Amino acid sequence: MKQLSTKVTSNGHGQDSSYFLGWEEYEKNPYDEIKNPNGMIQMGLAENQLCFDLIESWLVKNPDAASLKRNGQSIFRELALFQDYHGMPEFKKAMAEFMEEIRGNRVTFDPKKIVLAAGSTSANETLMFCLAEPGDAFLLPTPYYPGFDRDLKWRTGAEIVPIHCSSSNGFQITESALQQAYQQAEKLDLKVKGVLVTNPSNPLGTALTRRELNLLVDFITSKNIHLISDEIYSGTMFGFEQFISVMDVLKDKKLENTEVSKRVHVVYSLSKDLGLPGFRVGAIYSNDEMIVSAATKMSSFGLVSSQTQYLLSALLSDKKFTSQYLEENQKRLKSRQRRLVSGLESAGITCLRSNAGLFCWVDMRHLLDTNTFEAELDLWKKIVYNVKLNISPGSSCHCTEPGWFRVCFANMSEDTLDLALKRLKTFVESTDCGRMISRSSHERLKSLRKKTVSNWVFRVSWTDRVPDER
Amino acid sequence: MKQLSTKVTSNGHGQDSSYFLGWEEYEKNPYNEIKNPNGIIQMGLAENQLCFDLIETWLAKNPDAAGLKKDGQSIFKELALFQDYHGLPEFKKALAEFMEEIRGNRVTFDPSKIVLAAGSTSANKTLMFCLAEPGDAFLLPTPYYPGFDRDLKWRTGAEIVPIHCSSSNGFQITESALQQAYQQAQKLDLKVKGVLVTNPSNPLGTMLTRREINLLVDFISSKNIHLISDEIYSGTVFGFEQFVSVMDVLKDKNLENSEVSKRIHVVYSLSKDLGLPGFRVGAIYSNDEMVVSAATKMSSFGLVSSQTQYLLSALLSDKKFTSTYLNENQKRLKIRQKQLVSGLEAAGVTCLKSNAGLFCWVDMRHLLDTNTFEAELELWKKIVYEVKLNISPGSSCHCTEPGWFRVCFANMSEDTLDLAMKRLKEYVESTDSRRVISKSSHERIKSLRKRTVSNWVFRVSWTDRVPDER
Numbered sequence: 025m026k027q028l029s030t031k032v033t034s035n036g037h038g039q040d041s042s043y044f045l046g047w048e049e050y051e052k053n054p055y056d057e058i059k060n061p062n063g064m065i066q067m068g069l070a071e072n073q074l075c076f077d078l079i080e081s082w083l084v085k086n087p088d089a090a091s092l093k094r095n096g097q098s099i100f101r102e103l104a105l106f107q108d109y110h111g112m113p114e115f116k117k118a119m120a121e122f123m124e125e126i127r128g129n130r131v132t133f134d135p136k137k138i139v140l141a142a143g144s145t146s147a148n149e150t151l152m153f154c155l156a157e158p159g160d161a162f163l164l165p166t167p168y169y170p171g172f173d174r175d176l177k178w179r180t181g182a183e184i185v186p187i188h189c190s191s192s193n194g195f196q197i198t199e200s201a202l203q204q205a206y207q208q209a210e211k212l213d214l215k216v217k218g219v220l221v222t223n224p225s226n227p228l229g230t231a232l233t234r235r236e237l238n239l240l241v242d243f244i245t246s247k248n249i250h251l252i253s254d255e256i257y258s259g260t261m262f263g264f265e266q267f268i269s270v271m272d273v274l275k276d277k278k279l280e281n282t283e284v285s286k287r288v289h290v291v292y293s294l295s296k297d298l299g300l301p302g303f304r305v306g307a308i309y310s311n312d313e314m315i316v317s318a319a320t321k322m323s324s325f326g327l328v329s330s331q332t333q334y335l336l337s338a339l340l341s342d343k344k345f346t347s348q349y350l351e352e353n354q355k356r357l358k359s360r361q362r363r364l365v366s367g368l369e370s371a372g373i374t375c376l377r378s379n380a381g382l383f384c385w386v387d388m389r390h391l392l393d394t395n396t397f398e399a400e401l402d403l404w405k406k407i408v409y410n411v412k413l414n415i416s417p418g419s420s421c422h423c424t425e426p427g428w429f430r431v432c433f434a435n436m437s438e439d440t441l442d443l444a445l446k447r448l449k450t451f452v453e454s455t456d457c458g459r460m461i462s463r464s465s466h467e468r469l470k471s472l473r474k475k476t477v478s479n480w481v482f483r484v485s486w487t488d489r490v491p492d493e494r
Numbered sequence: 495m496k497q498l499s500t501k502v503t504s505n506g507h508g509q510d511s512s513y514f515l516g517w518e519e520y521e522k523n524p525y526n527e528i529k530n531p532n533g534i535i536q537m538g539l540a541e542n543q544l545c546f547d548l549i550e551t552w553l554a555k556n557p558d559a560a561g562l563k564k565d566g567q568s569i570f571k572e573l574a575l576f577q578d579y580h581g582l583p584e585f586k587k588a589l590a591e592f593m594e595e596i597r598g599n600r601v602t603f604d605p606s607k608i609v610l611a612a613g614s615t616s617a618n619k620t621l622m623f624c625l626a627e628p629g630d631a632f633l634l635p636t637p638y639y640p641g642f643d644r645d646l647k648w649r650t651g652a653e654i655v656p657i658h659c660s661s662s663n664g665f666q667i668t669e670s671a672l673q674q675a676y677q678q679a680q681k682l683d684l685k686v687k688g689v690l691v692t693n694p695s696n697p698l699g700t701m702l703t704r705r706e707i708n709l710l711v712d713f714i715s716s717k718n719i720h721l722i723s724d725e726i727y728s729g730t731v732f733g734f735e736q737f738v739s740v741m742d743v744l745k746d747k748n749l750e751n752s753e754v755s756k757r758i759h760v761v762y763s764l765s766k767d768l769g770l771p772g773f774r775v776g777a778i779y780s781n782d783e784m785v786v787s788a789a790t791k792m793s794s795f796g797l798v799s800s801q802t803q804y805l806l807s808a809l810l811s812d813k814k815f816t817s818t819y820l821n822e823n824q825k826r827l828k829i830r831q832k833q834l835v836s837g838l839e840a841a842g843v844t845c846l847k848s849n850a851g852l853f854c855w856v857d858m859r860h861l862l863d864t865n866t867f868e869a870e871l872e873l874w875k876k877i878v879y880e881v882k883l884n885i886s887p888g889s890s891c892h893c894t895e896p897g898w899f900r901v902c903f904a905n906m907s908e909d910t911l912d913l914a915m916k917r918l919k920e921y922v923e924s925t926d927s928r929r930v931i932s933k934s935s936h937e938r939i940k941s942l943r944k945r946t947v948s949n950w951v952f953r954v955s956w957t958d959r960v961p962d963e964r
Contacts, residue, residue, distance in 0.1 A: 027625075027687075027719075027720070027757065028624060028625060028782075028785065028788075029623060029624055029625060029626055029630075030627065031623050031624065031792075032624050032785065032788035037788070037791045037792075071575060073571070073575070076570065076571045076574065079570065080570050083562065083568070083570060084568075087561065090560055090561050090562050090801075091557060091561050092553065092560050098550055098553070098554075100546065100549065100550050101543070101546045101550070103773075104546065104549075104769060104770045104771070104772050105541060105543070105769070105771060106772040107613075107765075107772045107774070142612050142774075142795065142797055143577075143794075143797065145795060146794075146795045146796060153499060153501050153649055154498060154499055154502050155497075155498060156499055157499050157500065158628075174791070174794070175794075175795075178792075179623055179649075179792065179795075217497075248497070250497070287497070295577075299574060300574045301574070301575060301577040302573050302574050302575055302577045302799070302800030302801070303573075303574065303800060303801055304612075304799050304800075312498075314498055314502055314503070315498065315502065318498075318501065318502040321507045322501075322649065324613075324615050324616075324644070324645075325612065325615060325616045325619055325645075325795070325796055326612045326616060326795055326796035327612055327613065327774050328774075328799070329772070329773050329774050329798070329799035329801065329802040330772030330773060330774075331560075331772070331773055331799065331801055331805065332799040332802065335801065
């Protein structure tokens, strides 16, 4: 008799992909400015390390929050015992207000509709358990965060059917792509329960356009299915455009208290905006009472430590801090992203225009030997082993076109980023096609710049969040 | 089309039982010495509130641990980023050593075989996912912790088949009961994947005897199935007998590196011994590499906050603290339990002899109108609404005999416990049957005391851990 479940013996956890090779290689030979200057630079990790100083200053000025005290008095006992799966009220209130602030206070979040979870990993899985039976499917636009294969499918038995997006229009979601995906699911005899998008997109680093959001809301309305909007990167938007949440669109379409609003759910987390993946803070926001109720009970399996809820409720309740933080965070992300983009350009590599996230979506199609995923993997191995940069290949996010890579910029110092770009430039120039390609890249760059006037958003970013176990 | 999953629409979460009525009633009218002296006293909550002062003192002497510092330097950034699902190495080491200390250092725990989880709630569920397919069954001795119905079955699709234990032998597990349960599962066409016991028992507050553990190990060997030993209360043993873990038995039977040892898994948590349910710290210990590997990946869905791992690794690494704590904890639990037992005796209520846990298993069969569960529920309602004590009825732990109740003693002050006992005594004395019953109770108590010489362990305790959501 089989002693262990198929969940153990299969590879549903999704960690067998060659993608993880880069991780392992990095672990064996990690770059260190002093101790290992020739080591591998980690550019496959979507972490936000740019604003810790702001939080550290706040901690110094507010020592009670971490020390389990309130007004100088120990509240250790209260926190030690607090395991109410409804979550700490002051924390949920502070989270709701923070989410509102990120959206320019244009929409409101009711703390009672928030369900806390141990990270968005847990939040997404819980939502799947609530919305899908084993064998049901969710439609996801490609490319998507590799971790979804595990988070949405592994223990739930749900399926993912891709909505194919292409570079021809900057990977935007189109109506025909949505319909095709829906029909594909039907062909596979899978009941479609909803659509899940990450907005701003992971791995594509820009925000969904209003057009796309409207399209999605109309689509789920007509099909009577759900829409999950994972807005984990909502606070990383650094362009001049505002972040448009699905909640904005519901409001603008006057759908706020309607039946369809009950099928629109938002997932959030403090792992990216605040750079706190270790603290395991995620949330589900839903207008459907039954979902809030069931998800709340399920959160018993992944509650947020009361110690952490207390610290963060104090932090996020400080509005002076939150507004300065959000502003500064965006400034620094913008400047760091520009650095990466220019560095890539000087290596003759285009980076599609993005204005959010912690990464860029890099077009290396011109460096492929052939327009195949095998060639992409070969190129990737060279970059990992020869150039010693761990970047993430598009195939692991189910991108339909070979040659795209995600490169992170917010998890290292400026100097390390400069070094990485220097190495890359050296590599490109040293390859046989280097000289030819640089030239045609420059030409392509010029023509791209012309196109920006026509309002296309080249959304190209690769965020690899699988390293949430690192 | 059904829009929400059956997990949402069914009552698999187990929270519809009338048992929760007591909870709700308590919430509406909670006892407070000053503000609400006639309110309901909470005796249905297995929390350990007896030793917070020891931890608070330690925190005051070691401010770095909570303050996110090491040697006075901020390590906030390091902790904020730490999300490795292998867990903080120093924490796992400290946890392993703490588990060894609880077992008198007779057995060793290898930190690399520990998988952290957000509480034992999460740990148990994860183990189910690893060992059982939907429709497979685990055998559990009754009575058992009500939360298992949710933790083991709800999202996993696994089934529980009871091993019926009775008061005739102090609710000990017998070979025939094990065989009967196994056959019952087969009749129901369920594949038995293992046995799960809580040791010390929840809801029965004493330890499994060596005989029982040997029986279990032999049983799972012969059937080629798993044994999960939830040892969450291992640090609450306060009698003169030592706690015998399944790990002790494996060692004594020279089975430590055998094939059967790979099918024995221990679950632990700091929620009871240290009284820290709010911090969400649980662990799985397994000798099976595949289980450790899969459970580690699954722990992504419920990682322990790095802030909490750091605090507790400092606490548990302080051996002076841990040995003082364990000693003092046991002393205080013993005294408080004796207070409850005498208080009950004065009301003519026997409490079966126990030497572990945070509760007593109380025999109120003589107070029932009829020997039925309906009568038990009637009695329970009277105790909740009239006596204003929230205690837990045996039926909600699947006890096969009506009339048993679990009463907690470690979650309130001595004065509150005295008041509760006073109220109970008044109630018993005021009922019609009390005169007859008191007399027969006294006789019964005398005969029980005679029997203790014959080494029967009257293990009667009811621990209700469902109140992990309050």
